[in-house]
Each structure stands twice: as structure tokens, then as C-alpha cells.
Amino acid sequence: MSVYITSTGAFLPGPPVAVEEVEGVLGAVHGKPSSLRVQIQKANKIQTRHYAINEHQQTTHSNTQMASNAATQCLDRAFIPREKVGMLAVATTQGDHPAPGMASMVQAELGLAELEILTAHGICSSSMMALKAAWNSLRLEEHEAALVVSSELASRLLKKQRYEAATGSTFAEKRIDFNTEFLRWMLSDGAGALLLQNKPAPKGLSLRIDWVRGFSHAHAFPTCMSVGSAGRVEDERTWQDYDTYAEAETAGALLLRQDVRLLDNILRMGVDGYLRLAQEGVSKPAEVDHFLCHYSSHHFRNKILDLLDAAGVGIPEERWWTNLYTRGNTGAASLFIMIDEFLRTDEVEIFEGQTILCFVPESGRFNTTYMQLTVVKQ
Amino acid sequence: MIEGAPNAPSDDQGPDGIDLNPNAQACLQQLLRVWLGFERDLSTVPMLRRIDLGTYTVEDHQCLLRNLRQQVIEGSRWITRAASSFDRNHAEIRSTIISHAVDEHRDYELLEKDYVASGGRLEDILAMGRNIGSEALHGYLMHRSSRPNPIDLLGAMWIIEGLGEKMARSWAERIQELTGLTEDATRFMAYHGHNDGDHMLRFYAMLDEVCIDEKASASIVKTSKVVARLYRLQLEEVEHGLE
Numbered sequence: 001m002s003v004y005i006t007s008t009g010a011f012l013p014g015p016p017v018a019v020e021e022v023e024g025v026l027g028a029v030h031g032k033p034s035s036l037r038v039q040i041q042k043a044n045k046i047q048t049r050h051y052a053i054n055e056h057q058q059t060t061h062s063n064t065q066m067a068s069n070a071a072t073q074c075l076d077r078a079f080i081p082r083e084k085v086g087m088l089a090v091a092t093t094q095g096d097h098p099a100p101g102m103a104s105m106v107q108a109e110l111g112l113a114e115l116e117i118l119t120a121h122g123i124c125s126s127s128m129m130a131l132k133a134a135w136n137s138l139r140l141e142e143h144e145a146a147l148v149v150s151s152e153l154a155s156r157l158l159k160k161q162r163y164e165a166a167t168g169s170t171f172a173e174k175r176i177d178f179n180t181e182f183l184r185w186m187l188s189d190g191a192g193a194l195l196l197q198n199k200p201a202p203k204g205l206s207l208r209i210d211w212v213r214g215f216s217h218a219h220a221f222p223t224c225m226s227v228g229s230a231g232r233v234e235d236e237r238t239w240q241d242y243d244t245y246a247e248a249e250t251a252g253a254l255l256l257r258q259d260v261r262l263l264d265n266i267l268r269m270g271v272d273g274y275l276r277l278a279q280e281g282v283s284k285p286a287e288v289d290h291f292l293c294h295y296s297s298h299h300f301r302n303k304i305l306d307l308l309d310a311a312g313v314g315i316p317e318e319r320w321w322t323n324l325y326t327r328g329n330t331g332a333a334s335l336f337i338m339i340d341e342f343l344r345t346d347e348v349e350i351f352e353g354q355t356i357l358c359f360v361p362e363s364g365r366f367n368t369t370y371m372q373l374t375v376v377k378q
Numbered sequence: 379m380i381e382g383a384p385n386a387p388s389d390d391q392g393p394d395g396i397d398l399n400p401n402a403q404a405c406l407q408q409l410l411r412v413w414l415g416f417e418r419d420l421s422t423v424p425m426l427r428r429i430d431l432g433t434y435t436v437e438d439h440q441c442l443l444r445n446l447r448q449q450v451i452e453g454s455r456w457i458t459r460a461a462s463s464f465d466r467n468h469a470e471i472r473s474t475i476i477s478h479a480v481d482e483h484r485d486y487e488l489l490e491k492d493y494v495a496s497g498g499r500l501e502d503i504l505a506m507g508r509n510i511g512s513e514a515l516h517g518y519l520m521h522r523s524s525r526p527n528p529i530d531l532l533g534a535m536w537i538i539e540g541l542g543e544k545m546a547r548s549w550a551e552r553i554q555e556l557t558g559l560t561e562d563a564t565r566f567m568a569y570h571g572h573n574d575g576d577h578m579l580r581f582y583a584m585l586d587e588v589c590i591d592e593k594a595s596a597s598i599v600k601t602s603k604v605v606a607r608l609y610r611l612q613l614e615e616v617e618h619g620l621e
Contacts, residue, residue, distance in 0.1 A: 220418045222430055233431050261552075262430065265418070272414040275407060311410050312403060 003138045003209050004376065006201040008340040009074030009193040012327060013061045016048035017188075025051050026184065027160030036178065040185040044297035049188035049328025057159040063096045066191040067151035068109035070336070074147065074193035075110075079201050082112060086143030089118040089134040091126035091150040091332045094157070094227070106149060116143070123225060124294060125214065125362035126150070127192075127332045128369035132212040134196050144198050151191035152331040157227065157256045158184045162249075169252020170231050179231065182258045186296055188328035192336025200378040205343065205350060207373040211282060215273045217265075218365035224262040225363045231257050263363055267300060270361040271307040273368040278313045283372060285313045289354035291320045292342060294334045294361070298325070315357070321348055335360050352377045402585045405595035409536050409602055416537060416606035417544065423613045429552055436557045440498045443566070445616040447489050448508040450566075452516040453538065454483035460523035460531050468527055471584050478535075478577065488566045495562035511612025518608055522601060529588040532581070533602030537609060539577050542570030 017025055019041050023033060052061040061069075067090060075082055088107050095102030101119030116137070120130035127150035134146035163171055163180075171180040200206035228238045230251045242248040277283040285308075295301050301320075308314045323341045330337055335358060343350065356373040398406065420426050425442060428434040457479045464472040493503045508516060522528050545567035553564055561568065589595050 217418055220421045222421070222427070233433055265421075268414055269418065272411055272418075275411050275414075279407065279411070312407055 001139045001141055001198060003135050003196055003198060004200045005194050005207040005209065005339070005373065006080075006197045006199075007074050007078040007195040008336070008343060009070045009072070009077060010191065010337045010340040011066050011069035011073065012050040012190045012337070013052040013066060014050055014054075016326070017051055018048055019046075022049070022185065025053065025055050025057075026155065026158050027057050029160045029163040034181065034184075035176065036181050037185050040182060043299040044186055044329070045299075045325055046186075046188075046297075046328050047325050050190055051155045052153050052189040053155045053159060057161060059153075059156065061153075061189075063092060063094070063151050063153040063191075064102065064105040064109050066153065066189065067092070067102070067106045067149045067193075070151065070191035070193040070333075071106065071110055071147055071149045074149075074195050078195050079203070080145055080195075080197065082110075084145045085112060085115060085147050085195075087116040087118070087134055087137050087146035088112060089120065089130035089146060089148045091120040091122070091130040091148075093121075093123050093126065093152055093154070093331055095119070095121075096153075102151075106151075112147075122332070122367070123362045123364040124296075124331050124334065125360050125364075125367045125369045127335050128212060128214060128358075128360050128371060131194065131196075131209075131371070132214070135209050135212060138196055138198050141198070146196045147193060148196060148336070149191065149193045150332045150336050152187070152333040153189050154183075154187035154256070154331060155189050157254075158187065162255060165249050166252040166255055168250045169255060171252055171255060179257050179260055180252070180255055182260055183225070183256050186329050187256075187331055190327060190330035190333045190337050192330075192333045192338075192340055194336055194339065200376050202378055204377075205352070206376050206378070207339075207343075207356065208376045210355075210372040210374055212369070212371045213273075213277060213282070214367060214369040215269070215276070216365070216367040217269050218367070221265055221366045222259070222262065223365050224266070225256075225258045227254060227256050229253055231255070258363065263300075264303075266361045266363045266366055266368070267303050267307055269366055270304065270359065270368045271311055271313075273370060274308065274313060274359070275311050277370060283357060283370070285315055287355050288315050288319060288357045290342070290348065290350070290356045291315045292335065292338050292356060292358045293320060293322065294338070294359065295322070295324065296329045296363075321345075350375055398582065398586045399590065401591055401595050402582075402589040405589045405598055406582075406585065408595070408599045409533065412533075412599065412602045412606055413536065413540050416610065417540075419606075419610055420613065423610060425616055426613065429549060429556070432556055434553060434556045436496060436559060439496050439553060439557055439559065439563065440493060441616055443489055443493045443496065443498070444503050444506045445509050445512070445612070446566075447486050447493075447503055447506060448512045449515065449612060450482075450486040450489055452508070452512070452519070454479055454485075456516070456519040456523045456531075458483070459520060460528050463523055463526060463528050465527060468529075468588070471529070471587060474580050474584055478580070485566065485569075488569060492563050492566050496557075496559050509612060509615040509618065511608060511610075511615040515605065515608040515612050518604060529594060530597035530601040532585055532588065533598040533600065534605040535581060536598075536602050537605045539581065541609065546570045 090103040103117035103119040120126040239248040358371040461475040550564040550568040
């Protein structure tokens, strides 16, 4: 049973925010401009991004609303009625509620009755996990159609008040705490949605899902990107182990962190996974027409290019396409937002029979995920 | 760049690039995966994890150097043994290996100086025997290098050279930062980065010369896997006493 992506949708909250306006939205911590912002923004080369908070750091859209908006656009563009959707799979790093799962909330917001739901919790690669579960569900012929949504509201973690409250954290102690500030200038908000069906759309192009594969290396590496601990080796507590949530926040256990020194490992494992797929004959680099690679920053683009070339499985740069630079790094939502715009952009020509390779690495604890799509026409 | 493979070939490489035969190219891709897996698994070795986590101490460094010394001493022995096992049809590779051995056969002296600079007593490092992993690694390498024309040892060089470069790239400075030790205590690690470019070029030339069929490729890859596993065993054993 072949499964096809027959419709897509995306939602980016608010107006595009330019590089120099970013700190105005997230807020300057204790009123002082960041000394790292320019350096990090120069490296990631993201020109505009979107936030679901305003310049007073008040939430303008919940994560559920963003997911629902992207899903609505996707369903409005579909050739089937909503009632045909038998499964809703939702991926996010952090839903609006710690419980229940985000899929319940998105289902309610969309008013979709009595369908099967799944919440995939992770970071960037959770989108691929949700997609794979939905794909398999259709392959097992349990449903005719499944809606997969990924949504990310990172800015609530990145607003100045979070850092100001963390008075006992490494961020407060150190003059410059690169690991705690790094993601502040990288991540932003948005949502994407894909409709999966057991047949191609009657008009236009559909994308057949050929395979989805993932390789996680959490057994070997320390955690690299996380929320929930104070970022001190000697302190093994996670946020709920503190007597009060207030104490956890003071200690910095609710700040988003990236161990920047470990980051190269995700690129190397990404290349290892692709070499594995190439050696197994699952993917043929020469036959990839379009490469949609979720990289978090321009800085990593060249590294991935060099690594793939060094391994003899390079994909020429002209076949790469991304909207990172205008839509921002929206974590779990990135791939779907990318696919949605890729199908509509004039920048590339897309033909029946072409092969699209998607790659979503997740630095959280080193998960690498890959997907191949083929462009089809009914 | 992937250490150990800074000049691996690709189709769009210029005329200066190295043109590997198809068997050597396929072998190199497999070696690359062996390397990446080896490097990943090193992150699970307790002492090396402390470098990642930032809890590595001066005592750890001394312990690591004490354990590495035997491997370095034995390294020059198996490599010269390997050179003598190549017949005249392999004169080119024999020359390369001999000159490589000349480059490195007294590296352990550097390591001893590092040990003293990090506060260790010379007599302690001189008295240190091979740990369990070093025994296994050395035994295996001497066995393979005693066989006629042991081309599979390219797989061993791939791992050991790659680790040399990794030490230079990601251990030396980090160790100084964590322990407050100076360059004097990490010269052995840092030194391996300098020669690496040359060594890898020679490596590719050798691979192209000897990796001419699937059988050769398979033997090289297998030896690289065994060496990767035994090398990790050696590093896992550094904290275990020899008694």
C-alpha cells in the first residue's frame, strides 16, 4: 500500500521579525543588550523569523492554535472532506500543557470527531516520528487519510523573564554563558501540516512516501539540547525533583540549553546514517533531485556539505533547498513548513518522477531521521 | 572534515584530488562508517566521557598517559614487523610503512615527558605494564602483521591514525582547559595532528594500490573493526588495576 502526501499547510505567527528586531521581541535581559546575539545571528544567517509572542512577551497564539491553523489550511486545500481523516498525529517539543498530549488539544481545536490520535514528543525529529506512525497506520490500511501536524512555540522559553528569574543559574553566574544563550538567537515559532492519503490527489502533484528511517545514538552520547536540569554535571535533579517549581526556575532548570561542544557529533552521526542508507542501497545520492535538509544554522550547512562530500555521497549544492533564512528555525515544525513552501515556490522546478530526500537531525540526544519522497501525478 | 578522511574522493574533485579505484572507494566508505561508530562508542568510555562532561582531572590525565605508553611502544613494533612481512611485489607499501615507522617509533618519549609535566613520576610511567586491552590489541596486531603481505593492517592504521588526529583536534586543548595543565602535558596528543595530512595522503595511495578486489576490501574493513573494538577495550581498561 503506497501512501501519499496530498496536501500541506503552514502557519507562521505575526509579521516577519528582522535580525535587529529580535531582541525587541524576546526582550533584553535586565535591560542589557546581549553580547552574543550578533555573533550567533551572523553564523546562522537567518534573516527573518516569526514569534507567537509580542514585544511585551505576551503570547499571541498558543501552540495548539498555531498547529490548528496550519492543519486548517492543509485541510482546506485537500480534495477530501475532514470526516475522511482517521488519524491525527501531532509533534512538538513542548505543548501548551505538560498533560494531556498536544494531539488531544489540537483535535479539540479542530473539532475533528472520534479519530485516532498520537502525540510525538521530542525535538526536531518528533515531526518525523509522528509522520512515520501515520504513514504506517495507512500502510496497515487502518485509515484512508491521516493528518500530521508539527508545531513549535519556542519563544515562551526564550523571553527575557525566563533568564531574569534564573538568579541561581549558570547564566546568572557566568559573564557569558554561551550554552544557555545559544538557542535564544536560533529558534522561533511556527507550525506545519501534511495530509497523508492512500491515493494521490486527483489534481496537481502528490508526494509518495518511499521510506522513513531513523537512527538514534542516545545510548552513547550525553544530552546535548535540553530543558529540565540546571546544566551542572554534579546536579542530577530534574525540574520536578525540586521542592517547588520556583526553586527549579531559580536554579535555571527550566532554561533551554545546548552543549555546543557536542554539536559536531550530530553532523557526524547524520553522515553516518546517510552512508548506511547509501550502502544498503536504500538511497542513491546521484538520484536525489531535491534535498530538503533541516539544519539549524547556516554555519552547519557547509559542514554537512563537506562531510557528505568527504564520504563520497555528496549531493550537489544546487539540489539543496531550504526556507530557514526567511522562516527561521522552527524546530519540529521546520520540515513541514519547508515541504509546504517547497511545493509552492518558483525557485525550483518540480516534476513527476523526481526524488526528494529529507533529513532531520536532532541534537537533543542525537537522533537522525531521513525520508525519501517521489513526486507523483494521478 | 571527518578526521581520518580529509581528502576522501568525490566525483567533483579537481585534478589534484586522489583518484581511487572503485574497490578502494567502496572500502573507504565502509572504513568511514567503522570510524564514525568507533568515535561514537568512545563517548561511552568512562574516562573519555569525563572529557565530554567536563569532569576530567589531572589524575585522569596521568592515568590515561600511563596506559597509552605501552600502546605507543608496541605500535612501532607491529608496524616494523608488518613491513618485514611484505614481499618484493609489495615494495612500495613496504617503503611507506618503514618511513612511517621511522616517524613514530620514539613517540613514547614525548609521552613520558608529558607525564612528568603533568606532575607524574617518571619511574611510575616506566614501570607501567600493558593493560588488558593493550595485551589483546598488541597480540592481535603482532599476529596479523606476522602473516605474509598483511594488507588488512591498513584497517588498523585507519583507526589508529584517526584517533591520533582526534586527540589533537578535540582532546589536547580541552584537557588543558579542564585541568589547568599546560601544552607541555599534551604534546603527544597535539603532535599527532601535525603529521596527519601527510599520513592520510600516503594512506590513500596505499589503499588504492592494495585494495583491488572485494576480498582485500573485506579484510581491511574487518581488521579495522577488530582494532576499533580492542582499542576501545584498552581505553575502557585504563582505570582498572593490573593486579
